[in-house]
Amino acid sequence: MFRRAMADPRPEVGITIDGAAVRAREGDTVAAALLASGRDVRRRTAVSGAARLPFCMMGVCFDCLVSIDGVGNRQGCLIAVREGMRVEVQRGARQVGR
Amino acid sequence: MRRDYDVAVIGGGLLGSAIAWGLGRLDARVCVLDEGDIARRASRANFALVWVQGKGLGFPAYADWTVEGAGRWPELAEALRYQTGLDLCYERPGGFHMALSEREMEARAAVASRMAAQGAAAGIELLGRDELRRLMPQIGPDVVGASYCPMDGHVNSLRTFRAFHEGMRGLGVDYRAEAPVEAIEARPGGGFELRTPAGEMGAARVVLAAGNANERLARQVGLHAPMLPTRGQIIVTERTGRFLDHLVMTIRQTDEGSIMIGDSKEEVLEDAETTLRVGAVIADRARRIFPALARLNVVRTWSGIRVMTRDGFPIYDESTSHPGAFVACCHSGVTLAAQHAFVLAPMILAGRLDARAAPFSARRFADAPATLAA
Amino acid sequence: MSPPHESYDVVVVGAGPAGIAAATVAAEGGARTLLLDENPGPGGQVWRAIDSTPLRDEALLGADYWAGRREVERLRASPAEVIHRATVWSLDRHLEIAVSVGGGSAVLQARRVILATGAMERPFPIPGWTLPGVMTAGAAQGLLKGSGLVPDVPTVLAGQGPLLWLLAAQILRAGGRIERILETTPRLTAAALRHAPGFVLSPYFRKGLALMREVRGSVPVVRVTALEALGADRLEAVRYEAGGRHEEFAAGLLLLHQGVVPEVNLAMAAGVRHGWDEAQLCWRPETDADGQTSVPGIAIAGDGAGIGGAGAATLAGRIAGHAALTALGRDTDAAALAAARRGLRRALRGRAFLDRLYRPPDRFRIPAGDTIVCRCEEVRARDVLRAVEIGAAGPNQAKAYLRAGMGPCQGRLCGLTVTELIARARGRTPQQIGHYRLRPPVKPITLEELANLPADDEARAAVVR
Numbered sequence: 001m002f003r004r005a006m007a008d009p010r011p012e013v014g015i016t017i018d019g020a021a022v023r024a025r026e027g028d029t030v031a032a033a034l035l036a037s038g039r040d041v042r043r044r045t046a047v048s049g050a051a052r053l054p055f056c057m058m059g060v061c062f063d064c065l066v067s068i069d070g071v072g073n074r075q076g077c078l079i080a081v082r083e084g085m086r087v088e089v090q091r092g093a094r095q096v097g098r
Numbered sequence: 099m100r101r102d103y104d105v106a107v108i109g110g111g112l113l114g115s116a117i118a119w120g121l122g123r124l125d126a127r128v129c130v131l132d133e134g135d136i137a138r139r140a141s142r143a144n145f146a147l148v149w150v151q152g153k154g155l156g157f158p159a160y161a162d163w164t165v166e167g168a169g170r171w172p173e174l175a176e177a178l179r180y181q182t183g184l185d186l187c188y189e190r191p192g193g194f195h196m197a198l199s200e201r202e203m204e205a206r207a208a209v210a211s212r213m214a215a216q217g218a219a220a221g222i223e224l225l226g227r228d229e230l231r232r233l234m235p236q237i238g239p240d241v242v243g244a245s246y247c248p249m250d251g252h253v254n255s256l257r258t259f260r261a262f263h264e265g266m267r268g269l270g271v272d273y274r275a276e277a278p279v280e281a282i283e284a285r286p287g288g289g290f291e292l293r294t295p296a297g298e299m300g301a302a303r304v305v306l307a308a309g310n311a312n313e314r315l316a317r318q319v320g321l322h323a324p325m326l327p328t329r330g331q332i333i334v335t336e337r338t339g340r341f342l343d344h345l346v347m348t349i350r351q352t353d354e355g356s357i358m359i360g361d362s363k364e365e366v367l368e369d370a371e372t373t374l375r376v377g378a379v380i381a382d383r384a385r386r387i388f389p390a391l392a393r394l395n396v397v398r399t400w401s402g403i404r405v406m407t408r409d410g411f412p413i414y415d416e417s418t419s420h421p422g423a424f425v426a427c428c429h430s431g432v433t434l435a436a437q438h439a440f441v442l443a444p445m446i447l448a449g450r451l452d453a454r455a456a457p458f459s460a461r462r463f464a465d466a467p468a469t470l471a472a
Numbered sequence: 473m474s475p476p477h478e479s480y481d482v483v484v485v486g487a488g489p490a491g492i493a494a495a496t497v498a499a500e501g502g503a504r505t506l507l508l509d510e511n512p513g514p515g516g517q518v519w520r521a522i523d524s525t526p527l528r529d530e531a532l533l534g535a536d537y538w539a540g541r542r543e544v545e546r547l548r549a550s551p552a553e554v555i556h557r558a559t560v561w562s563l564d565r566h567l568e569i570a571v572s573v574g575g576g577s578a579v580l581q582a583r584r585v586i587l588a589t590g591a592m593e594r595p596f597p598i599p600g601w602t603l604p605g606v607m608t609a610g611a612a613q614g615l616l617k618g619s620g621l622v623p624d625v626p627t628v629l630a631g632q633g634p635l636l637w638l639l640a641a642q643i644l645r646a647g648g649r650i651e652r653i654l655e656t657t658p659r660l661t662a663a664a665l666r667h668a669p670g671f672v673l674s675p676y677f678r679k680g681l682a683l684m685r686e687v688r689g690s691v692p693v694v695r696v697t698a699l700e701a702l703g704a705d706r707l708e709a710v711r712y713e714a715g716g717r718h719e720e721f722a723a724g725l726l727l728l729h730q731g732v733v734p735e736v737n738l739a740m741a742a743g744v745r746h747g748w749d750e751a752q753l754c755w756r757p758e759t760d761a762d763g764q765t766s767v768p769g770i771a772i773a774g775d776g777a778g779i780g781g782a783g784a785a786t787l788a789g790r791i792a793g794h795a796a797l798t799a800l801g802r803d804t805d806a807a808a809l810a811a812a813r814r815g816l817r818r819a820l821r822g823r824a825f826l827d828r829l830y831r832p833p834d835r836f837r838i839p840a841g842d843t844i845v846c847r848c849e850e851v852r853a854r855d856v857l858r859a860v861e862i863g864a865a866g867p868n869q870a871k872a873y874l875r876a877g878m879g880p881c882q883g884r885l886c887g888l889t890v891t892e893l894i895a896r897a898r899g900r901t902p903q904q905i906g907h908y909r910l911r912p913p914v915k916p917i918t919l920e921e922l923a924n925l926p927a928d929d930e931a932r933a934a935v936v937r
Contacts, residue, residue, distance in 0.1 A: 135866025
């Protein structure tokens, strides 16, 4: 859906999305890295199972909820990527303890 | 346009709605006079338990009334589902009251034995830590044990509230928001005139179901409703997958998946404020009971003012100085909803509270006036 | 990093233009000042990622963006303490603040609080607006600034307002694609033109015209009167009505924008009195010339106090900073304050014209039928209307019936819509209908964070066991 506009001078950061290795850039938010990954990163809502992607990218809509390093329902648009970060797209409600 | 009703119910919370819906089913012409959008509305703030355990300690008639009310919940849920299509998600998984210290466990044991001694129908079992763990492996190391009552259940109380309001509309009950009753006057020759900012209403009978405001209204019609409200705070988490099959008095998982955690009993009566310190204690106890909840996100907190009579037990009464004026006050608008709809409403329409309501007369208070009939 | 102290003279919330200016002035004036911000770096939305953006060619994001660098440098040179990734989730009338940083929360006491929580994009509740592939224009702009990302699927921009044109120009300059712009502004009305003389004198005028010219040169613009996002599990097409005809346009990305509105949740939860602003169609806190609200000690500066744009926000932030110093009994630079007040008047010139010109039409604010109103709880317009039929006098009763506004966004994306829907259904004004009652936490925090806060014996005694 999105591509990097130009040669990006920022250092690469390696993360995994649903177990697959993805190269993001230092300074990317998790939500930006997901949208730039070219992967299907649609989450499913806890209410009806409807498909969603990030909507506002500024911390208000909570449509970017994602599991990061084993903790569910994090706001992907407010959290910067870190080397080795494990990101999982959530399908339905978060489970207690994860 | 002025209208006259058979019954005017003052208050559109769970208690008033249950009575009005019950009256509507009996083809009475009913209006419900309610406050506006911002109101101290316990029905929007409650914890949604259909709770039997320990209720009526020192008041056996209340214990029996509660057991009967809980027992009729399936019938109520079915009637509302049939009429409105709304699933109230009534369940009776049994309820635990957790103890986080030996002292708390002793308090549980005392309640259990006193209830048994007064011959309560709802038995309370005491479970030690190991027994409890077999039923609920999620408990944390600080849990010493629990009391348990198989009759405890819960429901979706907001959907119940909505179902009563949908149901009232379907039955032709006139629900009027933004019409708080300012004054009730007896008409010569019987019946009442009710003054509200939305105009005047006439009714042959009037039911006070205005929560803590009943205290003020009761005086106008020779009734007595001494109230002693307290504040409670509730914390609710995001929706999660199924975690709790059972019910804990202060922790429940809703049908939608949220975990609700309550509750406090504070003497402050400002319902627009929650306090961080009380929230911290509630949250800390919840995580000691179920450590896995620690990392869930809290999405909302709120506080509500409990409708509580001075001795904590319900008041149902009628006036001799103002025939046709009734009062209903109770803390357990959810637990007792079926009693109010199926038992109390017909008595009101008949114009006479019968023997089942008699034990709940406010005559039990030393300062009761001489105008109480029940 | 949690705040190094438990109490501050001034706590500023939000590091956009207003917050940066307020914190800078307060700290330079000698007040112990803390600036708390939710984002990874300073800048807010307008100057998002100003430290870290990969788009170093200054022509790309434009001079207004890079103007933020000077403000950030001045902040850094001041003694203000700044903490990023810090979410303020509670503020009360005693000026006690709870803030979440790095998974833990701290409670702070402030003598003065300046809220600079800025704006959010107005909800744009059209059919299909929850589909993957439908985003706000601000979201796309954030991706551009923060990560240098541009759309690479067929893209439609829809809506109105200066940001829409700015974004279009920025995407095009960065080599991104835009197939079409669907303009929802009604034709210029006499009412708007009455305010035009003020606008011609405003800084927006020339810039706005230049942007529109730049974009119209390469993207077809269609004026539309209805808009719908189509697709099963993702956006597949945009349907619109133009000149009485319905058309469908295949698209993978639809960027919506119809202006911005104050982000009021924290201020409302703190008990700040708000009123309905009929010109800007939103809630707006009651503030005086210094930004002081109805709650003593709490001021609001910038777009959070009513939309005025970045230039006005910087000046309002300075004024609030000076006012805080005065309230603390400190000397302030009277000449600088007077200059800020003059500047603010100038910056707000032409705002009335923009408000009239870009007043979003009812049909794009007040939905009907199956259109989702509350994205979190998936509540539809017809559900809200039914709630009114069975007795909801306002949003709080509707919330109890429907769960609208009970999700994690806490009513931010549905509040205005629900109020306006109920107002129209009941024939009342939004002011009469009111807003959701908001309470902390205004952003989710973990149960553990709450549990770890300090408690006292009174609180322990209050909890049932």
